[in-house]
Structure formats: structure tokens, C-alpha cells
Amino acid sequence: MIRSALILPVFFAIAALTMAETSLPSLHDGIVITGPGHFLHQGELLVQGNVTLKNLTLDLHGPIRVAAGATLELDAVTLMVSDSPGSPNGTSGLRCDGPAHIVVRHSAMAPEGSAHPMWRIQGDLEVDEFTTSNSEFHLQHVKANLSHFKIFELEISSASQVTANHLDLVFLSTHTGEDDHLQFSNIPVGRAFSQKLSLGSGAHADLSDTRVQMFLLYVHGRSDATLSHMDRVQLAMFPKCEGTFRLPEGRLGSASAPAIFPEPGSSNCPFRIALNDVQVDTWDVYAQAESKLTFDHSQIDELVASDRADITVRDSNLYADWLAVSGDAQVRVEKSTVGALRLVKERPDLATSEVHVSGQGSARFSDVRFDCGIVSADGARVEISHAREAPKYLRHSGHAEIRVDGKTVTP
Secondary structure, three states, rough: OOOOOOOOOOOEEEOOOOOEEOOOOOOOOOEEEEEEEEEEEEEEEOOEEEEEEEEEEEEEEEOOEEEOOOOEEEEEEEEEOOOOOOOOOOOOOOOEEEEEEEEEEEEEEEOOOOOOEEEEEEEEEEEEEEOOOOOOOOOOOEEEEEEEEEEEEEEEEEEOOEEEEEEEEEEEEEOOOOOOOEEEOOOOOOOEEEEEOHHHHHOOEEEEEEEEEEEEEEEOOEEEEEEEEEEEEEEEOOOOOOOOOOOOOEEEEEOOOOOOOOOOOOOOOOOEEEEEEEEEEEEEEEEOOOEEEEEEEEEEEEEEOOOOOEEEEOOOOOEEEEEEEOOOOEEEOOOOOOOHHHHHHOOOOOEEEEEEOOOEEEEEEOOOEOOOOEEEEOOOOEEEEOOOOOOOOOOOOOOOOOEEEOEEOOO
């Protein structure tokens, strides 16, 4: 990393005489904190100017915020990331306020408890040996060189340009723009491949010796995407429309009869997904605005309803890797299975399984088999009737109300 010759780095030599945690010193431009040592930081960690952490363990209880123009270098660092119970995914993640420079070498990141770190990066990114679990990198307007990188999800979007080798990913993902026309084919599962990819929203990736377990495509606006000869995919949509969907799993479509979503005449949704010999694992739905949607006989991983969305789900399987209702949204689930705690230890693509209802949102469950818990907050309302299997737990705070078969559950 290049530092200004006018800035004299400050070094902190930490003798490895004890494993007791030490509060991380305040960070300033030009600082280099070097171990060995075990440091603790509570709350937001603000990075401004050039900051280097070397040969240490950092127990992090809060987010990292990197100022525009700053440089953060991690060299032989182990990050232990913790969140308070019930915190949303990504609470103790990393966010760049603007284009910044992130360098990670010979390091690791391990969440503790239910933490699921998300790094939202802009600018330049260099990675050489970084092993993580239950963590995500989301690249927007990033120029990246990645080597020997293991992570749960790597998203490459928004004009990012990535050159990478020896990646080990659960999800390789990308978001379309509002009016993209994309094609993907022949991305294998579980074996090394090399391919140059034109991804969503003007992003590109030159991948070599890369392994993925699932390709995840987020479709926005009026975009259309055609997928062919894919071994395992997850498809996500952001509907602001009305209609009825059936979102099945399995091998779908052929060259002569591609599977089209949404089916013609079933909705006024403007996006289009065409599948030719594609193994679909699950679907994600992020319903917004005034959406009014019904899903029958569907396999849904994440279901998020916000704003004033009105969602009905029947005879379906919801893994509830993230099932969230917020704003004034309403969700009704009937004759379905909600949750997949039984699968979390067996499937690395399932990081969590929980229902969250907040704001003034409402969720009604009828004749449902639960395999997860429910957390509600604010002024949310949850109603459960005739459950085939009860939720693993019920937690509520604020003015939230949970009723089971007509009886209010007390805190």
C-alpha cells in the first residue's frame, strides 16, 4: 500500500504476554496497529485516512464505516464479529461512505452467534487470502483483484470490474439494472471453472479457478434475463406490481419450450426471466410499494414485504432464510411450511431461518408448520391459527402483539 511520504506512521508494538482483550486505540490517519494481541471494539469503528491493522485479533461489536478516500489495510488479522440477539443481517458489517481502498491479506473473519457480516464496498479492493463464514461482500462501482477468497456471497454489480482467481463461494450474485438484457450459461456447481462474465448493471468479472455452489440473480425494473444449462440457481425479484405466481423448484425449461416468469397474462409485472435447462433451487421475493401478489405452490427462500405490499402465500415452502414484514405491509401464509432450521447445518446456502415483523406490518399464519421462530417489534401484529407445528419461539417488544388461536401471548 502507498502512503504519503509526509505522514509518519505510528506503530503500536503489543507484547504477547497475555490474551486479555485490550480496547482498540482510536484510529487516525497514518496509524499502524501491530500485534500480536487481542483487541476489543464496541460500537462503530470509523476509518479515516490511512489505517493498517497487522497480526492481531479484533473482537468487533459494531459496524465499520470507511470514509470516502480512506484506506483500510488488514494484514494477518482475525475478525471476530458479534451482534446483539435479533439484530438484522449485516448489523456489524462494513460500509464505505464513498470510494475507498480496502486491502485484506492473510486474514480471516468469523461471526459469533447469529451475526452475518455484510461488507458494502465502493472504490478499490485487493484480497489475497481471506477466509470467512456466513459473510457477504457487495461490490458497487468497485475495481477488484481477488485471490484465494472464501465467502458465503460475493455480489458483483453496478459497473464493478473484477479479476479473480481461486474463489470459493456459496453464492456468486449480481443485480440487474432497471432495463438490462442479460444472458448466462454453463456455470457449474462445485467444480472449478474459468469464465468471463458480463453481469448486471454494467459489471464484468474475469474468473479463473473459481468454485460456486449457487448462482444468484437479482432482477429489477424492466430487465430481462435468459439462463441456459445452469446446474443450480436462485432467482430474486423486486416486484412493484400485481399478479399471481407459481415459483417451482427443479429442472425447468428447454430450448424449444423455455420456462417464462411471470407467465404471460398472469401479472402486470414488467420483468422477464426465461429458463432453458436450468436447475432452480429457490426464489427470493422483495415486494415493495403497492404490490399485490399471490404465490401458490412455490419454493421461496427469502420473502421481504415492505411499504404497503400485500402478499398471500399458499401451499408453499418458505425457508425463511430471511422472512421480514415492515412498514404497513401485510403477509398471509396458508397451508405451508415456514422455516428451515432442520437444514441450516446441512446446507451452507442457508445462513439463518427466522421471521421478523416490525413497523406497522402484519403477518397471519393459518394451518402452517413452523421450523423457525418469530420476532416482532414496534407496532407489528402477528396472528397464528391452527398451526400444524408451533414456532420454535415467539419474541416481541415495543407495542407488538402476537396472538395464537385468538389468545394474546404475553412478553
